[in-house]
Each structure stands twice: as structure tokens, then as C-alpha cells.
Amino acid sequence: MINTKATSRITPDVKKALIEIVGDRAYLDSPNERYVHSYDATPLYQHMPDAVMNPQNTEQISAILKIANAHQIPIIPRGSGTNLAGGTIPIEGGIVLNMNRFNEIYEIDEQNLTATLGPGVITADLHEAVEAVGLFYPPDPGSMRISTIGGNMAQCAGGMRGLKYGVTKDYIMGLEYVLPSGEILRSGGKNVKDVAGYDMTRLLVGSEGTLAVITEITVKLVPLPETKRTLVAYYNNLVDAARTVEKIIAAKVIPATMEFLDQGTMQVVDDYAKLGLPLEMKSMLLIEQDGEEEAVVRDIQRIAEIARQQGAERVEIASTLAEGAKLMAARRAALSALSRSKPTTIMEDATVPRSRLAEMVETVERVAEKYHLWICTFGHAGDGNLHPTCMTDERDQEEMQRVEQAFDEIFRSAIELGGTITGEHGVGLAKMNYLHLKVGAGGIELMKQIKAAFDPNHIMNPGKMFAGSERRRLVVKR
Numbered sequence: 069m070i071n072t073k074a075t076s077r078i079t080p081d082v083k084k085a086l087i088e089i090v091g092d093r094a095y096l097d098s099p100n101e102r103y104v105h106s107y108d109a110t111p112l113y114q115h116m117p118d119a120v121m122n123p124q125n126t127e128q129i130s131a132i133l134k135i136a137n138a139h140q141i142p143i144i145p146r147g148s149g150t151n152l153a154g155g156t157i158p159i160e161g162g163i164v165l166n167m168n169r170f171n172e173i174y175e176i177d178e179q180n181l182t183a184t185l186g187p188g189v190i191t192a193d194l195h196e197a198v199e200a201v202g203l204f205y206p207p208d209p210g211s212m213r214i215s216t217i218g219g220n221m222a223q224c225a226g227g228m229r230g231l232k233y234g235v236t237k238d239y240i241m242g243l244e245y246v247l248p249s250g251e252i253l254r255s256g257g258k259n260v261k262d263v264a265g266y267d268m269t270r271l272l273v274g275s276e277g278t279l280a281v282i283t284e285i286t287v288k289l290v291p292l293p294e295t296k297r298t299l300v301a302y303y304n305n306l307v308d309a310a311r312t313v314e315k316i317i318a319a320k321v322i323p324a325t326m327e328f329l330d331q332g333t334m335q336v337v338d339d340y341a342k343l344g345l346p347l348e349m350k351s352m353l354l355i356e357q358d359g360e361e362e363a364v365v366r367d368i369q370r371i372a373e374i375a376r377q378q379g380a381e382r383v384e385i386a387s388t389l390a391e392g393a394k395l396m397a398a399r400r401a402a403l404s405a406l407s408r409s410k411p412t413t414i415m416e417d418a419t420v421p422r423s424r425l426a427e428m429v430e431t432v433e434r435v436a437e438k439y440h441l442w443i444c445t446f447g448h449a450g451d452g453n454l455h456p457t458c459m460t461d462e463r464d465q466e467e468m469q470r471v472e473q474a475f476d477e478i479f480r481s482a483i484e485l486g487g488t489i490t491g492e493h494g495v496g497l498a499k500m501n502y503l504h505l506k507v508g509a510g511g512i513e514l515m516k517q518i519k520a521a522f523d524p525n526h527i528m529n530p531g532k533m534f535a536g537s538e539r540r541r542l543v544v545k546r
């Protein structure tokens with residue numbers, strides 16, 4: 069049973085003061101509204117907030133935070149709730165602060181190559197707006213048609229174009245943010261060079277709503293590539309595909325995208341998108357290059373040559389842009405396609421240096437076999453960023469124990485291979501008990517001190533990142 073009673077530190081007087089800030093239509097505390105905001109895209113976690121607020125400007129946020137800080141009410145900033153780390157679960161109740169009314173692109177500056185926008189702008193809307201004037205915002209998480217730029221920034225989202233273009237942190241130039249005290253601050257801006265003091269922008273990127281509420285973002289833009297081509301290579305084992313990735317980079321060719329799908333993922337994606345993939349193959353690489361026509365053609369031919377040398381059974385170059393786009397769209401649908409197979413889909417994010425990709429892929433296979441689990445692996449092979457995804461059923465407690473053990477082994481192997489526990493999905497609730505493996509006890513202590521400097525009363529997204537001492541993955545809070 070989910071607790072629908074408002075428990076909270078939101079007394080009638082506090083509620084009245086909050087409604088005065090945003091109006092009663094932007095303060096919601098019915099059981100239905102609270103329920104809708106009690107979960108996000110992460111399986112296994114749920115907890116009711118006490119209220120949901122939909123502010124529309126920075127001053128309102130400042131006023132809300134002042135009250136929340138005085139009464140120690142948790143604040144959970146929320147974009148579209150597509151994160152996969154339990155990052156917007158109101159695990160300690162409090163107020164979910166929806167940022168989706170901050171959905172305006174204020175400026176596209178074609179001279180400085182920047183865009184300034186509200187954090188509630190949908191990622192794909194930014195893409196479309198800048199591409200209309202010949203510019204390009206490369207970060208492209210698979211969720212880009214739903215996710216917000218604020219969520220991308222707070223998670224430091226990656227995507228398929230990370231290999232050549234980098235990830236969200238490489239494009240955030242400036243921020244406006246509100247501290248829990250209500251103070252409104254700015255960091256960075258349009259300057260390409262700016263070393264005045266600590267780099268607060270970089271610190272806030274990936275801070276997962278635990279330090280401040282971001283109310284305005286300035287991003288860097290680059291010229292839109294002239295054209296692109298897509299290539300698919302099919303292999304009858306996993307290791308040749310992983311080696312192809314290493315050899316392409318070693319040949320100093322940097323594709324825009326280099327995605328890996330194992331046989332299990334190919335099967336469900338094909339069933340979902342009806343692509344006619346050769347399902348007898350054990351793995352495939354989906355590679356896209358962009359840039360000037362001549363360079364793209366040259367790179368794609370070189371990539372095809374390397375793929376064949378490394379044992380690809382079939383190499384196909386998409387004949388049209390539409391054909392290439394269809395393949396990329398199918399890859400973006402991998403998680404949705406896998407999700408149809410079983411009641412619970414747990415997607416992880418273990419990442420290794422790309423030179424260790426083959427070993428990591430083999431480890432995941434071995435672990436799946438050892439624990440008798442259905443784990444499919446796909447991911448951003450060019451970044452060494454794999455998404456081993458387990459199709460399971462959370463009602464089967466015995467199987468869930470094995471899932472737990474399997475992922476534990478996968479994360480530890482990633483660290484042993486010089487990798488990390490999360491390449492792009494963040495820590496949130498899901499990974500907080502593994503953070504010490506990557507940053508050590510000293511690193512966690514320093515982060516806690518930084519958190520205390522921003523948020524001495526611990527109201528910002530409490531219970532996330534490093535709050536727990538035990539693994540919380542399987543604790544379904546209801």
C-alpha cells in the first residue's frame with residue numbers, strides 16, 4: 069500500500085505561504101498528483117511526495133526555497149522524470165519542483181555560438197531550433213524526445229554522439245541557479261575563456277539536484293555537419309565487434325556514433341522495429357559518421373575495411389539518409405523494445421576504457437550465465453559505455469537476489485578494468501552504495517562537505533548520491 073497521507077512539515081500555514089507564491093493551480097497535493105510524481109523511469113523505487121509545485125520563474129523558486137529551507141522541507145527538482153538512477157524519487161517526501169514551465173529558448177546567438185534557455189526545454193526541441201539556423205547541439209540521450217535540458221545537465225547525460233562530440237558537460241557554458249537559502253547566483257556565461265574562480269558550472273553539471281535548482285542554461289553550439297552516413301557490421305561473436313571498435317579508433321578515425329548490440333538486443337529490437345536484421349548473428353555495430361561529404365565517404369570506407377579485417381560477416385552501408393535514420397531510431401528504441409519482454413527491466417551503465425570493451429562484454433556474458441539471468445547488452449561502444457540490461461520480474465524475490473549479485477559483480481569488474489559504475493545515468497538512489505568503489509571514502513567525504521556548503525540543511529534532493537550505507541536497489545519504498 070502506498071501511503072497517501074500528507075505526513076509532512078508542510079503545515080497549513082506553510083501550505084498557505086507556498087500557494088501565495090505560485091497560486092493554487094500550481095500547488096498540487098491531491099493523492100493522484102502525488103502518486104504521479106512518486107516514481108520516475110527507474111524500476112523498483114517509489115515514494116510519495118507531500119506536494120508538487122509548478123513554478124514559472126526564478127523569483128518564485130527563490131521564495132519557495134526560502135520557505136523550504138526554514139522548515140527543512142525536501143525539494144526534488146524534476147524535469148521529465150526519465151532518469152534511470154531513481155534521481156527524482158522523493159525518498160524523504162517533500163516538494164517535487166516541476167521545471168517544465170521553464171520551457172522557453174530565450175536566445176540563439178549565432179555570433180557567439182550559444183543558446184540560452186530554460187531548463188524545462190525538451191532536448192529534441194533545442195536540437196530542432198538550432199538546426200533550423202545551421203547549428204548543432206550534439207548531446208543526444210536516447211530519451212531526447214521527452215527529457216529536458218535541465219535533467220540532461222543535472223545528470224550530465226551522454227548519448228550516441230559522445231565519442232566524437234563529448235557529453236552534456238562539454239556544452240554547458242553558463243548557469244543561473246538558486247541556492248536553498250533563496251539566493252540567486254550565476255556562473256560562467258558566453259565567454260569561451262573564463263577562469264575567474266572555481267568552475268561552479270562544472271560542479272553543478274551532474275550534481276543531480278542535490279546542490280541547487282538550475283533556472284537558466286547557456287549551451288555551446290557548433291556548426292551543423294554537412295552530411296552523414298550510416299554503416300552496420302554483423303559478427304558471429306561479440307569479441308570481434310569489440311575489437312573492431314578498438315581498431316577503428318587506433319586508425320585515428322573518430323565516428324560520430326559507434327553503437328553495439330548483442331544478439332538478444334538485436335532480436336527484440338527487430339521484433340519491435342521490423343528491420344529484417346540477420347538474427348543468426350551474435351552482435352552488430354551501428355556506426356555513423358558525419359562531416360563534409362568527401363571526408364565522410366572516406367571514413368565510412370575505411371571503417372568498412374577495418375570491420376571486415378576484424379571478422380565482420382556482413383558490412384552494409386545505408387544507401388539513403390532515411391535508411392540510416394531508421395537504423396539509428398531502432399537503436400534508440402532498444403530499451404523500450406527490451407522492456408516489452410518481462411515485467412521488470414533493469415538497465416545498467418557500467419563503463420570501461422574502450423580498450424577493455426571486449427573483456428567487459430565477455431564478463432557480462434559470463435555473469436549472466438553464472439546467475440542464470442537474461443541479460444542483453446547494448447550501448448555506446450565507442451565510449452566503452454555499456455548498458456547490460458536484465459529482463460526480470462521484481463515479484464520473484466529469489467531471482468531478484470541473483471540480479472543483485474550479478475550487477476554487483478558487473479560493477480566490480482568494471483572498476484577492476486579501470487572503468488566506472490556509471491557512465492551517464494548518474495548515481496541517484498540506484499548507485500549510491502557503489503560510489504565508494506569509484507571515488508573512495510575520502511572522495512565521498514569531500515563531496516559531503518561541498519554539499520553542506522551549498523545546502524547546510526540538506527533539503528536538496530535528500531537521500532541521493534551518497535546518503536546511505538547499505539545498498540538500496542531492492543528496497544521498494546511504498
Ligand SMILES: Cc1cc2nc3c(=O)[nH]c(=O)nc-3n(C[C@H](O)[C@H](O)[C@H](O)COP(=O)(O)OP(=O)(O)OC[C@H]3O[C@@H](n4cnc5c(N)ncnc54)[C@H](O)[C@@H]3O)c2cc1C
Pocket residue numbers: 108109144145146147148149150151152155156167187208209210211214215216217218219220221222223224225226227228276277278280281282283403404492493529
Ligand atoms: C528510453 C530512455 C533512454 C535513455 N537514454 C539515455 C542516454 O542515451 N544517455 C543518458 O545519459 N541518459 C539516458 N536516459 C536517462 C535520462 O533520460 C537522462 O538522465 C535525462 O538527462 C533525464 O532528463 P529528465 O528531464 O527526464 O530529468 P529528470 O529525470 O526529471 O531529473 C534528472 C535529475 O536532474 C535533476 N534536475 C532536473 N531538473 C533540474 C533543475 N532544473 N535543477 C536542478 N536539478 C534538476 C533531478 O533532481 C534529477 O536528479 C534514458 C532514459 C530513458 C527512459
